Amino acid sequence: MVGALGPYRILEFGGHVAGAALGMLLADQGAEVVKIEPAEGDPLRGHPAFSVWNRGKKSVVLDLEQERDASVLNAIIRSSDVLIESFLSSDDRVWPDYRAARYLNRDIIYASLPGFDTDHPENGMAGLETIIGASTGIYADRSPDGTTGPSFITLPYASIFGAMVAAPAITAALFHRARTGEGQQITVPLYNAMFTAMGASLVSRPDVPSTPAALSPVIGRFYQCRDDRWVNINAGYERAIRPMLQALGHPEWFDPITAPRLRDDADERRVWEEKFSAVWRHRTALEWERIMEQAGVSCTMCRTIEEWMDTAHAQESGAVVQLNDPAFGPMRQVGIQVRLSETTGEISGPAPNLGQHTEAVMADLPSS
Numbered sequence: 001m002v003g004a005l006g007p008y009r010i011l012e013f014g015g016h017v018a019g020a021a022l023g024m025l026l027a028d029q030g031a032e033v034v035k036i037e038p039a040e041g042d043p044l045r046g047h048p049a050f051s052v053w054n055r056g057k058k059s060v061v062l063d064l065e066q067e068r069d070a071s072v073l074n075a076i077i078r079s080s081d082v083l084i085e086s087f088l089s090s091d092d093r094v095w096p097d098y099r100a101a102r103y104l105n106r107d108i109i110y111a112s113l114p115g116f117d118t119d120h121p122e123n124g125m126a127g128l129e130t131i132i133g134a135s136t137g138i139y140a141d142r143s144p145d146g147t148t149g150p151s152f153i154t155l156p157y158a159s160i161f162g163a164m165v166a167a168p169a170i171t172a173a174l175f176h177r178a179r180t181g182e183g184q185q186i187t188v189p190l191y192n193a194m195f196t197a198m199g200a201s202l203v204s205r206p207d208v209p210s211t212p213a214a215l216s217p218v219i220g221r222f223y224q225c226r227d228d229r230w231v232n233i234n235a236g237y238e239r240a241i242r243p244m245l246q247a248l249g250h251p252e253w254f255d256p257i258t259a260p261r262l263r264d265d266a267d268e269r270r271v272w273e274e275k276f277s278a279v280w281r282h283r284t285a286l287e288w289e290r291i292m293e294q295a296g297v298s299c300t301m302c303r304t305i306e307e308w309m310d311t312a313h314a315q316e317s318g319a320v321v322q323l324n325d326p327a328f329g330p331m332r333q334v335g336i337q338v339r340l341s342e343t344t345g346e347i348s349g350p351a352p353n354l355g356q357h358t359e360a361v362m363a364d365l366p367s368s
Contacts (some may be wrong), residue, residue: 002034003030004343008174011036011080012057013095015043017129018113018190019086020053020161026082026170027056028336029345034058034076034361036095040267041354051325054351055353063353064095066287075324075365077104081172098185109173110185110356122327132158136194216241216257218272222302229285233292240297247295248279325350 005026010033012023020035020042027033035042035057044050046291048316059078062069072217073095077083080132098110115132130152133139137155139150166188171185181357220239222230235244241258245251255263257272282287309332312322321335 002343003028003345004340005064005171006343008032008081009034009079009318010082010084011076012084014084014086016086017044017049017159018115018162018166019084020044020050021086021156022086022111022113022166023057024053024055025163025167026224027200028347029338029340030343031082032058034060034080035352036073036076037061037354039063041295045354048328048331050327051323051331051351055333055351057352058357058361059352059355060328060358062358071364072282074104076361077101077108079365080105080108081174082109082111084111084166095268098180102183105183107177107181107183109170109177109183109186111166111170111188113166113190115158115187115189117187117189129156132194136191138194155209156195158194159189161197162188162190165193165196171271171355197312210227211257217263218257218269218276219244220276223277223280224283224290225283225288227284227365231280231285231288231292231299232302233297235297235299235301236283243295244292244297245298247297248289250279294344322346323350326353327351 008026008031010023010026010031012019012033012035014020023033023035033056035054037059039061041061042050042248044052044053061342062073064070064073068196085095096104098112101110102107114126132151134150135160166186169188171187173186175184216236219233219235221234222232224230233244235241238258242251242254245253253272253275262269262272283291289299289301308314309320317333319337320332322330322332325331331350336347338345
């Protein structure tokens with residue numbers, strides 16, 4: 001068995017990234033994911049993101065206002081194990097809710113990924129990434145003096161966290177059904193999923209630091225190097241400061257930069273911060289990365305996404321794969337990041353053309 005979810009059929013509705021990403025995760029683990037699309041196609045079609053989130057799926061086009069197609073949908077629901085629905089707004093829903101789906105298939109596992117829960121005051125608002133990000137504090141101003149303003153993040157955090165929370169919930173529901181024969185409804189509001197991802201940030205207290213105080217207040221996290229590239233370094237504690245200073249060629253700096261008085265002396269801190277900034281300018285970012293690696297200090301050049309995909313490890317480990325996408329041709333995508341020793345999973349193919357599998361799926365349905 002290539003994928004642990006090989007026996008299962010997943011029915012996917014909706015044009016939200018969350019549902020598409022969830023379907024992709026399940027398809028990567030062997031599930032047959034049937035994506036229902038309208039005649040005009042998923043809203044993301046024509047964008048590279050569609051090719052990523054919908055790889056390995058089957059595309060079936062149905063007009064649910066037509067009696068024949070509605071009957072086909074009912075037959076597909078009867079033959080499915082899981083139904084995923086994910087829309088920007090409840091106003092977009094055009095297919096059976098959980099009660100109707102359960103009437104057709106009492107064993108169905110029905111997973112909904114709305115933007116907000118039904119009792120949330122913003123429930124009627126579209127579950128856009130930016131709306132959820134702003135309402136959950138992800139974009140909040142984190143500058144010390146609170147003057148830089150919100151920081152917009154382009155990654156679809158809410159959708160991806162929602163998919164990652166929903167995937168184990170679905171597998172747990174499948175396990176429960178295997179033991180009891182019971183299907184059930186799963187609801188993962190993207191707003192709630194964001195708080196799951198935040199973890200300990202939700203329980204921070206002003207009187208208790210979230211992490212131990214760094215030994216020196218003058219060691220930053222990012223430094224610009226001779227080639228104008230940046231490095232990220234994690235060296236706030238003694239076990240890292242000493243070898244870092246040795247690699248920088250200034251072991252004599254340890255005592256003055258860890259002196260307690262430095263925390264209260266802004267002028268002296270500024271002098272030392274300038275010294276650190278100057279010394280990192282002596283070499284390129286990649287040179288410092290290698291030097292610090294030899295010294296046993298956690299330090300890496302801040303790479304672009306393209307540079308990361310080009311690394312030998314990313315390609316040899318399968319973290320990055322290349323698919324021949326029907327819309328965009330050869331395309332690099334993130335590979336399967338989960339390692340299962342016996343059921344490895346696979347990317348069964350690129351994203352499908354619109355309606356590519358309509359006839360095949362319909363032909364495979366049991367006659368009514």
